[in-house]
Amino acid sequence: MNKDFFINQLDEIMIGFNIIQSKAQYKEDLSGNVTQQEVSLCITRSKAAVARISGIKSEYYKDIESVLDRTNIHDGRKLLRIMGIVVALRIDLDNGYLKSISEIIQSEVFSDYLEMAEHLLQEGYKDPSAVLIGSTLEVHLRELCIANDVSTELLNNKEKLIAKKADVMNADLAKLNVYSGAYQKQIIAWLGIRNSAAHGKYDEYSTEEIKLMLQGIRQFILVTK
DSSP: OOTHHHHHHHHHHHHHHHHHHHHOSBTTTTBSSOOHHHHHHHHHHHHHHHHHHHOTTSHHHHHHHHHHHOSSSOHHHHHHHHHHHHHHHHHHHHTTOOHHHHHHHHOSSOSSHHHHHHHHHHTTOHHHHHHHHHHHHHHHHHHHHHHTTOOSEEEOTTSOEEEOOHHHHHHHHHHTTSSOHHHHHHHHHHHHHHHHHHTTOGGGSOHHHHHHHHHHHHHHHHHHO
């Protein structure tokens, strides 16, 4: 696992933002043909990713908080400013300017991100643990696609290449018998838990389910390496 794990998260958010921007009738505030839900979801995902990657004490996160605290601008304009912060973080991350990320990657305590997730779980933080475990699964699915010559991108209805979602990669890999149909169904369930955690639906799963998810994904990665 390396910094690409974090970069992929930011890339997915940027892809979502590009879709919103392409739909918007008015680019200066992302209004027209774009719902409030779409804008709010992108803002929430951006804020959560920046917090995970750089920490809530970082200047990136503080800048997002400053934007969100403003009451005199439309949410679309807030999202435009937040995406500037996301892009800046991605550039700095890609160039190796985030010492904290380097320390995490090299940490002897967390030799991989499933160990990090296990530590969070033991400390009682089931929700960030669920997100981290699910994100690790998605990265592994992408790596399996690459290893088996399965495209990780597809054309949207505007003939633009976008990254495949985890559920699509899961279906493609199962179709090629990279793993069994039983695993495919289990992965659907795991991704469902990850999505619930990422969207703040914390009452839709239990700590015990996250423990089983952690064990299951560890085994899945072992048998499909």
